[in-house]
Amino acid sequence: MSDEPERINELLAEFDRFVATTTGRTVYIARARPADAALLRGFYEHLSDTSTYYRFFGIRPAITDDHLAAIVDTNRLDHITLLAWMSGVVVGVGEMHVHADRSEAEVAFAVSDRHHAEGIATILLEDLAVIAVNLDVSRLTAQTLSGNQAMQIVFRTAGFAQKQRFDGGVVDVVCELDDLTSLAAAAMMRERCAARAALSSLFAPGHVALIEDIGHPSLLAVRSRGAFGALFDGRLSFVDGSVIDGSWNPRGIPLEQVRSTDDTSDLAVVMTAAAADIVPALEACSQARIRTAAIMTDDPAGALASMGDPRALSHRLDMRVLGPATHLAVPSGGILSAVVPRQLRLGRVAAVMCRSDGREVNRLVEDLAVRQIGASAVIAMVPESDIDVAELLMWWSLDPGTGVVILSCDDLPDGRRFHHAARVASRSKPVVVLADRDSPSSSIAAGEAGLIRVKTRRQLVDAAAFFGVAPPLAGSRVVAIATQPAERAARVAIGSVPLERAVLSPRLVRCLHGVTDVTVEPGVARIDRALSPMVRRLAQMIVRSGEADAVVHLGQDGVTISMVDAQQPEHPHVITLSEGGTLGNPWSRAFGVLAVARGWTRWREHDAASETPEVLSRHPLRP
Numbered sequence: 001m002s003d004e005p006e007r008i009n010e011l012l013a014e015f016d017r018f019v020a021t022t023t024g025r026t027v028y029i030a031r032a033r034p035a036d037a038a039l040l041r042g043f044y045e046h047l048s049d050t051s052t053y054y055r056f057f058g059i060r061p062a063i064t065d066d067h068l069a070a071i072v073d074t075n076r077l078d079h080i081t082l083l084a085w086m087s088g089v090v091v092g093v094g095e096m097h098v099h100a101d102r103s104e105a106e107v108a109f110a111v112s113d114r115h116h117a118e119g120i121a122t123i124l125l126e127d128l129a130v131i132a133v134n135l136d137v138s139r140l141t142a143q144t145l146s147g148n149q150a151m152q153i154v155f156r157t158a159g160f161a162q163k164q165r166f167d168g169g170v171v172d173v174v175c176e177l178d179d180l181t182s183l184a185a186a187a188m189m190r191e192r193c194a195a196r197a198a199l200s201s202l203f204a205p206g207h208v209a210l211i212e213d214i215g216h217p218s219l220l221a222v223r224s225r226g227a228f229g230a231l232f233d234g235r236l237s238f239v240d241g242s243v244i245d246g247s248w249n250p251r252g253i254p255l256e257q258v259r260s261t262d263d264t265s266d267l268a269v270v271m272t273a274a275a276a277d278i279v280p281a282l283e284a285c286s287q288a289r290i291r292t293a294a295i296m297t298d299d300p301a302g303a304l305a306s307m308g309d310p311r312a313l314s315h316r317l318d319m320r321v322l323g324p325a326t327h328l329a330v331p332s333g334g335i336l337s338a339v340v341p342r343q344l345r346l347g348r349v350a351a352v353m354c355r356s357d358g359r360e361v362n363r364l365v366e367d368l369a370v371r372q373i374g375a376s377a378v379i380a381m382v383p384e385s386d387i388d389v390a391e392l393l394m395w396w397s398l399d400p401g402t403g404v405v406i407l408s409c410d411d412l413p414d415g416r417r418f419h420h421a422a423r424v425a426s427r428s429k430p431v432v433v434l435a436d437r438d439s440p441s442s443s444i445a446a447g448e449a450g451l452i453r454v455k456t457r458r459q460l461v462d463a464a465a466f467f468g469v470a471p472p473l474a475g476s477r478v479v480a481i482a483t484q485p486a487e488r489a490a491r492v493a494i495g496s497v498p499l500e501r502a503v504l505s506p507r508l509v510r511c512l513h514g515v516t517d518v519t520v521e522p523g524v525a526r527i528d529r530a531l532s533p534m535v536r537r538l539a540q541m542i543v544r545s546g547e548a549d550a551v552v553h554l555g556q557d558g559v560t561i562s563m564v565d566a567q568q569p570e571h572p573h574v575i576t577l578s579e580g581g582t583l584g585n586p587w588s589r590a591f592g593v594l595a596v597a598r599g600w601t602r603w604r605e606h607d608a609a610s611e612t613p614e615v616l617s618r619h620p621l622r623p
Contacts, residue, residue: 008077011134015082015127017417018311020391022119022190024197024291026315027091029127032081034072036090040083041068043090048113054148055110057170071095082127084111084120087318091115094124096132096140104139105132109151119190121154126187129160133177140175159186188424195394198320199387201292203330203377203395205267207235209290211281212271268293269328275302278324279313286317295323300382301356314386322387326358327365327380347374348403349468350396354383356410360457364408367461373468376402389413390421397425403596404467405431406460412438412446419445426450430596432463466577466589470597474564475549477502478594479542481525481535486554486587493587494523494552497595502548512538536560536574543572552590559590563597 009031016030032040044052044063053059071081077098084092091112098105107128109121132140140160144151146169155162159182160175268285270293272278278295285293297303303324307313314321322328329344344365351368353361361380368375376399379392389407396402405425412435419442425431432452446453454460478499482490494501501523504512512518512525516534519526525538539551539562550563561575577589 008080008135009074011131012080014416015131018315018386019123020191020194020198021123022117022194022197024194024200024320025086025118025318026198026311026320026386027120027123028085028315029123030083030085031074032072032083032093033074036083037068037072039090040071040093043093043112044110046112047110051110051113054145054151055108057143057145080128080131082124084124085315086115087316092120092124094121094128096128098132098135098137102135102137104141105135105137106141106143108142109154116150119194121151122158122190125154125158126183129158129175129177129180129183133180138177140177142173142175144171144173145169146171157186159183188420191421192394192398192424195391196398198292198391199395201267201320202294202322202387203399205234205292207237207266209237209239209266209268209285210271211239211268211285266290266292269296270294271296273298275299275306278303278306282313282317282319282321286319290319292320293322294328295321295325296328297324298326298358300324300326300358304382304384310382310384311386320387321385322379323381323385325379325381325385326361327353327378329375329378344369344378345372345374347376347468348401349373349375349464350377350392350399350402350405351375351379351464352377352389352392352405352407353380354389354407354409354413355380360408364457364460367457368464371461371465373461373464383409383411383413388418390418393418393421393425393431397421397428402429403470404429404464406434406464407431408434408457408460410436412442419449422446422449422451430463430467432460432467434460466575466593467596469575470593471563471568471573472566472599473549473594473597474566474569476500476598477548478550478552478591479504479523479525479548480587481527481538481551481553483527487524487526489587490524490552490554493591496588497591499550499591499594499598502542504542504545504547508542508545508547511541515541536562540572550594552587552594554586554590559586561590561593563594 012031016028018026018028020026041063047055049059070076070079071093073079078100080096080098082094083090084094089112092115093110094107095109096105096107105128107125109124111118111120129140142155144155146166152164152171152173155164155173155175158175159180160177161179161182162173162175164174165172266289268290270278270281270285272281275297278297282293282295295303295307300323304310307324310321310323349368351364353364355361365378365380368378377396383389389409390413393405396405412433422431426449430452431450432454433446434454434457438446443453452463454463476499478494479502480490480494503522504520504525509518509520512520515538517528518538525542527535527538535553535555539553539560542548542551543562543564550561553560559577561573561577563573563575565571565573575593577586577593
């Protein structure tokens with residue numbers, strides 16, 4: 001028993017983290033500690049009479065010393081309290097009193113009046129529920145006044161199996177903890193909504209302030225000025241400034257004049273070669289109520305050193321910050337701010353790079369441009385960025401303009417936050433990862449999250465090329481055209497994805513015999529020779545007949561897919577994949593594209609030489 005407090009403290013340490021709220025702002029969640037006593041007293045004293053009445057069922061002039069001591073005592077096993085912090089101020093309190101037999105625990109919440117309806121109580125409830133499960137608690141209970149509709153909504157929408165009973169103006173709530181699947185699903189939706197709120201200013205801004213350091217001009221800023229002016233159709237403000245005597249002095253347009261009527265749509269792009277200028281520039285942006293900023297620099301290491309902990313800095317300034325970054329290309333939102341060797345095309349590939357070697361980043365961007373692979377976003381940043389890879393994955397999981405996400409990094413991101421985001425994103429589109437190093441635990445977790453692992457930059461670009469071109473497939477009926485030596489491999493590949501084997505009518509089979517000798521069985525048409533013009537004619541006949549939605553053929557010229565595009569059914573779509581590709585054998589690559597286009601989204605990595613690839617499988621959301 002003497003080790004129990006230490007075990008609980010180790011458990012609670014995992015919940016100390018930054019979390020995005022439904023408004024896009026971040027709160028820091030941490031267990032209450034003795035040093036927080038004075039701030040906690042101030043928090044309760046500043047609650048409105050209504051909030052105090054709902055929390056304590058009456059008007060209380062001040063929190064008692066005994067209650068305050070129970071909140072901040074880290075050695076107590078029966079009373080666990082989490083605090084939500086914003087800009088150094090307590091904005092939310094979640095308490096859990098565990099019964100002696102640990103059969104159940106009672107929870108209660110209070111949120112600062114200025115921060116209602118931001119999802120803070122929901123975040124605290126989710127964390128307390130997971131902590132309770134780890135303490136073998138089987139249910140949570142709570143009491144709310146009947147007039148406290150906001151708190152009742154929190155319990156109803158959290159995803160618990162629960163019961164509510166009304167008794168004399170008080171609502172008794174019981175939340176069962178035996179199955180957290182629904183809670184995990186609700187948390188996933190909350191996190192996706194939070195990511196959309198947090199990143200809408202970055203990917204779809206209505207007003208951009210471009211802040212250049214004229215004291216330290218950089219090629220980055222010069223090239224970006226023309227890109228912004230050419231592509232961005234919203235409001236654009238150029239701010240030239242430099243740091244003099246430790247204070248930020250903008251020249252030209254004052255930062256006060258770049259405010260937008262809608263604070264959430266503001267974006268500041270700070271471009272400087274001087275690391276010491278970054279923090280003063282961000283402080284000026286915060287004072288101007290600009291809530292999102294991107295730090296662009298050609299010296300990310302120096303910029304990171306000047307910022308310290310980017311996430312803590314962003315939290316202190318109450319803003320979201322991307323970077324330090326060397327590349328920020330978001331053509332879908334009308335913004336292009338990067339040193340790129342060629343003009344990027346608009347497409348369906350989102351690329352994020354966390355590399356210490358800038359040359360490797362430039363090579364990947366060059367490859368995308370040379371291969372003419374269209375991008376919905378290209379971002380290169382340090383892994384310590386406040387807006388991190390996990391949030392970007394959440395955003396792209398909801399973005400209809402993104403069909404595949406590719407990630408290139410020195411080390412495979414570890415931790416529950418990244419793998420949860422990867423699991424969410426991989427349920428809606430392929431996520432391909434190239435990492436130079438990873439730990440055994442992170443590698444296993446990445447596989448469970450459904451990530452596609454590749455080993456070279458060429459493989460990463462190949463994945464972007466063929467996953468990025470798949471249009472939405474109209475249906476699920478598919479036929480493979482194979483020569484006799486490849487017939488068995490075709491049957492294996494077509495059977496490894498959740499697509500139907502099309503059964504062709506006798507009339508269509510007679511028409512195919514008029515073109516060449518062909519043996520037709522459900523899902524496979526076997527021919528003696530693989531002549532590309534003849535095969536293309538066969539494929540078009542099958543697709544246009546309406547008896548199949550897609551036809552796949554592996555020939556000397558590579559893999560060809562003829563398919564009915566759900567958006568343009570009158571014009572069958574033809575995709576040709578290079579036979580020299582490296583993601584699995586060519587058959588599985590082709591059927592993988594079809595499965596992605598059909599909406600089945602988890603792709604399992606497999607041996608390229610295997611004739612029995614495991615391509616796709618559905619999987620439940622794991623809590």
